[in-house]
Structures are given as structure tokens and as C-alpha cells.
């Protein structure tokens with residue numbers, strides 16, 4: 001049995017910690033905040049744990065990693081980018097990666113050899129089937145026209161914001177129904193504190209060093225887009241053979257200014273897998289096994305994708321961002 005002094009002590013600790021409830025449930029241990037709902041009795045029980053059992057609040061910023069690209073086809077290296085980025089961000093102690101999103105570019109990008117988005121999407125879905133945190137999103141490639149990457153980042157940031165507000169309003173509706181009975185209940189305080197301490201997850205662009213270097217190509221990216229990507233979102237960039245990301249950051253005035261928004265991640269286990277090389281191997285009838293997931297190999301075989309004809313798709317057509325930006329400049 002606890003005496004009255006112990007009760008007071010625990011409640012004071014609760015106040016000092018700015019309402020961060022020291023939850024012992026598995027949701028709390030994993031840092032999950034989204035749809036957490038404690039019963040009043042559970043909340044009371046948790047608050048009565050002895051001080052030595054109180055866990056430190058998790059104040060790491062939640063991050064969603066968004067990788068855009070052709071994924072023509074997806075390779076194991078695309079999946080590795082996510083693992084490398086997550087390990088790196090977690091090691092800083094400042095971030096908690098809650099989700100990875102693969103967003104294949106739409107057909108309107110008009111890159112040479114780009115096969116239909118429906119196939120690229122299907123292969124990405126197969127490749128991520130075994131991941132419990134990387135998902136594929138079809139929003140970008142289901143748009144009629146190619147869209148700037150900054151718009152894709154904005155879309156996903158907005159989606160998170162909407163999810164956040166609908167979470168809170170669900171709770172308000174739930175609370176309204178019981179307003180009189182529970183207005184000052186322990187549960188209400190718990191809910192409010194959890195909501196207040198919640199900071200919106202941050203979407204960050206995940207890319208390889210070659211994509212970072214592409215930011216400097218004339219007419220490919222608009223300056224204002226690059227500035228918004230860096231200042232509002234940030235980039236996690238994985239080193240890639242043939243690219244020198246740190247030198248590129250040094251040589252670019254914009255990237256240098258925002259270098260604090262760029263996380264450069266070294267891939268020590270280097271390999272040179274690229275979709276171009278996968279397509280080349282397929283055209284030559286060579287094996288691509290272990291370079292892409294087995295399910296993707298099977299999909300490519302079943303649908304007879306990637307041959308000389310498919311490599312000629314969009315041949316002679318200007319890449320959409322180049323066409324768009326040179327028209328406007």
C-alpha cells in the first residue's frame with residue numbers, strides 16, 4: 001500500500017515532467033504516440049509507479065523518409081537506402097524514423113526507357129511486402145502530369161498534418177459525449193498532455209548522391225524548389241559510387257547555406273547496383289537474381305518487361321522538368 005506522501009511525490013514528478021506520462025505499455029516503449037488511448041485505470045496505475053521505474057520521455061523528432069525516383073525497376077539498393085538512412089538518423093539520437101515512403105515518378109516524366117507506372121508500382125509493392133516500415137505510395141504517379149518533387153513532399157507533409165488533426169478531433173468528439181461526467185478526469189488530463197506534447201513528424205527527402213548532384217543541373221530544378229526542399233524538409237543523402245556529395249555541397253552556394261539540413265550518410269558496403277544496369281542485363285538475357293528481390297524477378301519474367309523496345313520509350317523526347325523549366329526561363 002502506498003502512503004499519502006508517496007502519492008504526492010509521484011504526482012509532483014508528473015507535473016515537473018511537463019505532463020509526460022511515464023507509460024510502461026509496449027506502445028510507450030516503442031515511442032508510438034499516434035493513437036494511444038489509456039483507460040483511466042491504466043493511466044492511474046502508470047502514474048503510481050515508483051520513480052525509479054519512470055522512463056525518460058522520448059523527445060526525438062519523428063521523421064518520415066520519402067524517396068522519389070523512377071524505380072525502373074526497384075532494386076535491393078533502393079531498399080538499402082531506407083535502412084541506411086534510418087540507422088544514421090537513429091544514431092544521432094535526435095530523430096525517430098516512423099515510416100519510409102517510395103513514390104515512383106509518373107509516366108509524364110518522360111525519361112528514356114521508363115516503363116508504365118503501373119508496372120513500376122506493382123514491383124515496388126512486391127519488393128516492400130516484407131518491410132514493416134517502408135511503403136509505396138501511388139499518389140505521385142497517378143497524377144495526370146509529372147510533378148515537381150517539392151509538391152510531392154508538401155503532399156505527404158500535409159497528409160501527416162491531416163492525420164494529426166483528425167486524431168485530435170476524434171478525441172474531442174469522444175470526449176464531448178462524456179463531457180459532464182469526465183471533464184476533469186484523469187483521462188482527460190492524460191489525453192490533453194499527450195496531444196500537447198506531440199510535435200508533427202517531419203517529411204525528409206531521401207536520395208542518392210547522384211540525385212543530390214542533379215540539383216545543380218541547369219533547368220532541371222527551380223532554385224525556389226531547392227530552397228524549399230532544403231529549408232522546409234531537409235535531405236538525407238546516401239553516398240554513391242561516381243558521385244561526390246560533400247564536394248557538391250561545398251561548390252553549391254545554396255547547398256552550402258543549408259548544409260545543416262543535409263544529412264550525408266556514408267554507405268561503407270559499396271556496390272554499384274542501378275536500374276540502368278538491371279535493364280541492360282535483362283536486354284542481354286543475363287541474370288538479375290539477388291540484385292532485385294525474387295518476387296520482382298518473377299514479375300519481370302511474367303510480364304516480359306525490359307527489352308530493346310521498352311528501352312526506346314521516350315527516345316528523343318525532352319525530360320519533362322527540362323522542357324518545363326526551359327519554357328519558363
Ligand SMILES: Nc1ncnc2c1ncn2[C@@H]1O[C@H](COP(=O)(O)OP(=O)(O)OP(=O)(O)O)[C@@H](O)[C@H]1O
Nearest residue numbers: 069070071077207208209210211240273274275276
Ligand atoms: N546504388 C545506389 N546508391 C545510392 N543511391 C541510389 C542507388 N541506386 C539508386 N539510388 C537512389 O535511389 C533514388 C531513385 O533512383 P532511381 O530510380 O533513378 O534508381 P537508379 O538505380 O539511379 O536508376 P537509373 O539507373 O535508371 O537512373 C535516387 O535518389 C537514387 O540516387
Ligand SMILES: NC(=O)c1ccc[n+]([C@@H]2O[C@H](COP(=O)(O)O)[C@@H](O)[C@H]2O)c1
Nearest residue numbers: 068069070105148149150220221222321
Ligand atoms: N524540379 C524537380 O522537382 C525535379 C527535377 C528532376 C527530377 N526530379 C525528380 O527526381 C527523381 C529523379 O529520378 P531519376 O533519378 O530516376 O531520374 C524523380 O522523382 C523526379 O521527379 C524532380
Ligand SMILES: [Zn+2]
Nearest residue numbers: 069070210274
Ligand atoms: Zn537514377
